[in-house]
Amino acid sequence: MKKVLVTGGAGYIGSACSEYLLDRGYEVTIFDALITGHREAVDPRAKFILGNLADRELIKKVCREGEFDAVMHFAAFSLVGESMQNPSKYFRNNLASGINLADAAVEGGVKNFVFSSTAATFGQPESIPIRENDRQIPINPYGESKLCFEKVLKWYSEIHGMKYAALRYFNAAGASEKYGEDHRPESHLIPIILQTIRGKREKLMVYGDDYETADGTCIRDYIHILDLAQAHELALSAPESGHYNLGTGNGLSVKEIIDAAEKVTGKKVNFEIAPRRPGDPAKLIACSDRIKSMLKWQPKYESAEQIIESAWKWQLKHPNGYSN
Numbered sequence: 001m002k003k004v005l006v007t008g009g010a011g012y013i014g015s016a017c018s019e020y021l022l023d024r025g026y027e028v029t030i031f032d033a034l035i036t037g038h039r040e041a042v043d044p045r046a047k048f049i050l051g052n053l054a055d056r057e058l059i060k061k062v063c064r065e066g067e068f069d070a071v072m073h074f075a076a077f078s079l080v081g082e083s084m085q086n087p088s089k090y091f092r093n094n095l096a097s098g099i100n101l102a103d104a105a106v107e108g109g110v111k112n113f114v115f116s117s118t119a120a121t122f123g124q125p126e127s128i129p130i131r132e133n134d135r136q137i138p139i140n141p142y143g144e145s146k147l148c149f150e151k152v153l154k155w156y157s158e159i160h161g162m163k164y165a166a167l168r169y170f171n172a173a174g175a176s177e178k179y180g181e182d183h184r185p186e187s188h189l190i191p192i193i194l195q196t197i198r199g200k201r202e203k204l205m206v207y208g209d210d211y212e213t214a215d216g217t218c219i220r221d222y223i224h225i226l227d228l229a230q231a232h233e234l235a236l237s238a239p240e241s242g243h244y245n246l247g248t249g250n251g252l253s254v255k256e257i258i259d260a261a262e263k264v265t266g267k268k269v270n271f272e273i274a275p276r277r278p279g280d281p282a283k284l285i286a287c288s289d290r291i292k293s294m295l296k297w298q299p300k301y302e303s304a305e306q307i308i309e310s311a312w313k314w315q316l317k318h319p320n321g322y323s324n
């Protein structure tokens with residue numbers, strides 16, 4: 001049985017990935033400070049450690065004693081707008097506290113490190129679809145903090161021999177049966193649309209309809225969190241360190257996501273066109289050929305309807321999100 005330390009396992013993606021690993025017989029320890037995550041999102045089969053990665057001695061002790069085969073590192077702050085107001089918060093948590101974890105992992109003899117990176121490391125893409133070796137020039141401190149940490153891992157891999165996989169997710173979406181999306185405040189499109197449909201919000205603001213896209217709204221590549229979970233497990237058996245873009249390759253506009261949500265729920269979305277949100281690129285679509293060919297990753301949720309349906313079921317089961 002493989003032992004995995006999951007940082008950020010009380011958060012949106014980390015909780016579903018922990019569940020996925022537990023279902024497959026892994027022994028999972030979740031390390032989370034419950035800053036944006038929820039105690040209720042911690043799978044009861046996992047061991048839970050309440051702690052902050054800023055506490056260098058604590059995470060070193062956890063890695064020394066845990067004898068982990070792998071670390072999966074989800075813990076981070078990820079609000080692009082907030083990172084433009086408070087870059088220090090992002091570099092301290094996503095980079096400095098990340099280094100505490102990387103040092104602890106090396107000291108603890110961990111052989112595999114899987115990191116939640118992001119499409120935001122590319123900034124304005126040079127071409128679509130985005131490939132792993134395309135130019136990476138982040139346009140906000142959030143993306144820069146994640147790119148810096150990719151580089152830390154590259155050097156740690158070369159110098160200390162700790163193998164890593166940087167998984168650059170595009171737009172994570174959907175839910176498992178048990179775990180779903182409850183960010184506070186919520187900034188992501190799909191949960192906001194579904195909350196609007198349920199009357200929890202008066203209307204959805206569509207940020208701009210004057211982009212150079214077919215219907216004028218931004219195009220994104222939405223990927224189900226269980227397909228991300230599959231990629232995390234496959235990354236453990238990668239023969240060497242690497243970077244992988246993770247999306248379905250289907251670019252969908254904000255309006256197409258609204259249409260799909262109306263189809264799934266049978267209800268209308270009340271929306272209004274608002275000004276563009278600063279820092280939003282017009283189009284982000286992944287080329288995920290590398291992970292498909294090298295690690296045999298195959299996404300199971302390829303349509304927007306499937307992804308939205310899972311998120312809708314989760315919201316209906318948890319009308320107020322998690323209780324804590």
Ligand SMILES: NC(=O)c1ccc[n+]([C@@H]2O[C@H](COP(=O)([O-])OP(=O)(O)OC[C@H]3O[C@@H](n4cnc5c(N)ncnc54)[C@H](O)[C@@H]3O)[C@@H](O)[C@H]2O)c1
Pocket residue numbers: 007008009010011012013014031032033034035036037038051052053054073074075076077078093097116117118119168169170171172173183
């Ligand atoms: N949601 C997306 O669309 C998306 C896209 C690309 C990349 N990512 C990355 O995926 C990861 C998970 O995202 P999410 O949406 O699940 O976020 P989330 O906020 O739901 O989860 C993050 C978890 O990490 C914990 N955490 C944060 N800093 C910590 C620290 N210093 N010590 C201990 N715990 C800490 C939080 O309490 C939370 O439980 C993040 O690294 C994010 O940058 C997310």
Ligand SMILES: O=c1ccn([C@@H]2O[C@H](COP(=O)(O)OP(=O)(O)O[C@H]3O[C@H](CO)[C@H](O)[C@H](O)[C@H]3O)[C@@H](O)[C@H]2O)c(=O)[nH]1
Pocket residue numbers: 078079118119120169170171172187188189190192204205206207208218219220254277280284
């Ligand atoms: O109320 C809303 C919320 C979003 N949008 C639009 O919907 C699209 C998707 O927005 P999200 O906020 O759901 O996601 P982002 O594409 O901004 O960001 C996601 O992808 C990024 C990578 O580029 C980062 O990784 C980030 O963490 C992750 O949330 C964007 O065009 C956005 O302008 C709206 O029109 N109205």
